[in-house]
Every structure is written in structure tokens, then in C-alpha cells.
Amino acid sequence: xxxxxxxxxxxxxxxxxxxxxxxxxxxxxxxxxxxxxxxxxxxxxxxxxxxxxxxxxxxxxxxxxxxxxxxxxxxxxxxxxxxxxxxxxxxxxxxxxxxxxxxxxxxxxxxxxxxxxxxxxxxxxxxxxxxxxxxxxxxxxxxxxxxxxxxxxxxxxxxxxxxxxxxxxxxxxxxxxxxxxxx
Numbered sequence: 001x002x003x004x005x006x007x008x009x010x011x012x013x014x015x016x017x018x019x020x021x022x023x024x025x026x027x028x029x030x031x032x033x034x035x036x037x038x039x040x041x042x043x044x045x046x047x048x049x050x051x052x053x054x055x056x057x058x059x060x061x062x063x064x065x066x067x068x069x070x071x072x073x074x075x076x077x078x079x080x081x082x083x084x085x086x087x088x089x090x091x092x093x094x095x096x097x098x099x100x101x102x103x104x105x106x107x108x109x110x111x112x113x114x115x116x117x118x119x120x121x122x123x124x125x126x127x128x129x130x131x132x133x134x135x136x137x138x139x140x141x142x143x144x145x146x147x148x149x150x151x152x153x154x155x156x157x158x159x160x161x162x163x164x165x166x167x168x169x170x171x172x173x174x175x176x177x178x179x180x181x182x183x
Contacts, residue, residue: 004182010060010157011177012140017049019130020169034129037113044113044127049171058159060140061096062178066156069144084112084156086146087126087174089164090139096158102151103141103158108133109150112142120180128172137164142176 022030026048037043069080092104110132115124124142139160146153157176166172 007181007183008062009179009181010062010159011179012058012060012157012159013175013177014054014056014058014140014162014164015052015173015175016054016164016166017051017171017173018053018169019050019171021050022048030129041111042114044125047127047129047171049173053170056162056164058162060157060159060176061098061100062157063100063155064098065101065154066144069154069156080145080154082144084115084124084142084144084146084176086110086143086153087112087124087176088141088143088146088150089128089133089135089137090141091135091137092139092160094160096139096141096160100141100158101155103139103155104160105139106141106150107135107137109143109146109148122176122178122180124176124178126174126176128166128174130167130169130171134167135165137166138162140164140174 073082086109088109090103090106094104113127141158143153
């Protein structure tokens with residue numbers, strides 16, 4: 001019998017857009033999209049983005065507790081849905097490791113805005129709009145079955161060593177790409 005190894009690669013792309021140049025109409029349109037997206041999370045892709053000011057790409061750590069949630073789901077244990085429902089920003093400065101169960105210092109979390117899967121790749125996106133949060137973020141993670149409260153859910157992935165600065169005129173769009181492969 002041939003031994004088979006499974007690999008998951010997590011890639012995070014953060015894009016920062018300056019919203020200050022949007023017209024009055026575009027800003028009102030964004031308010032409508034944000035309100036409507038509470039019932040249909042896929043609508044955030046229609047959010048009017050301003051000028052792209054920065055892109056940051058990182059590879060992240062897939063956490064053991066996230067694998068455990070997926071394994072339980074595969075085995076028929078319905079404890080977890082397996083869906084990444086929350087994306088979180090934090091200010092912790094430690095290193096991300098596979099044994100992490102939470103961010104070091106979570107400061108803000110948001111709903112996952114959209115997700116899809118194709119050809120062994122899961123694509124998941126979150127939006128942190130200009131009015132939601134401000135600060136310098138040093139870590140990012142996403143959570144299976146996360147709720148509104150900090151540190152809830154099963155940490156799927158964690159990336160640290162960031163320097164993401166977000167202010168009141170910037171929207172942060174975080175695209176997560178998880179590639180599953182047999183090696």
C-alpha cells in the first residue's frame with residue numbers, strides 16, 4: 001500500500017482600498033449593500049471599492065483544532081458544520097503555530113462575506129468596511145462555526161507578523177485561498 005500525504009496550503013491576500021474619493025451616490029450605495037448583505041452574504045462583492053492603495057500576501061498556518069473540526073464532520077459527528085463563518089483581526093505579536101486555538105489578542109471579527117470551492121480549492125472572503133474598525137493589526141485568523149464573541153468557534157487558520165493599518169476611510173478586503181492536495 002502506498003502512503004499518501006495530504007497537504008493544505010493557506011494563502012491570504014489583503015487589499016486596502018481608499019474610500020475617500022467615492023461619490024455621495026457610491027457611499028449611499030455601499031450602505032445599502034452592507035444592509036442587504038446581512039441577509040445575503042454574497043452581496044458584499046458589489047460593494048464599491050475606492051483606489052487600491054496596498055496589497056499584502058501571506059501564507060498562514062492551518063491549526064490542528066480546525067483539522068479536528070473537519071475530521072469530526074467527515075466522520076458524521078455533527079458537532080461542527082465545517083463552515084468558516086468568522087474572520088478576525090488581532091493585535092498579538094507572537095508567532096502563529098499549529099497548536100493555536102484562538103488569536104493571541106483578538107480585537108475585531110466579522111462575518112465571512114462569501115465562499116466557494118472548486119478543484120480542491122476553497123475561496124473565502126471577508127470585508128472590513130471603513131466604518132467598522134480602525135487600528136494596526138498584527139494577526140488574522142478565521143473560525144469554523146464562530147459566533148459574534150471573540151475567541152468563539154474552532155480556529156481554522158492563523159497568520160501573524162502582519163502590519164495591516166486600517167483607518168476610517170479604508171476598506172480591508174481579505175481573500176483566503178485554501179488548496180488541498182495529495183502529495
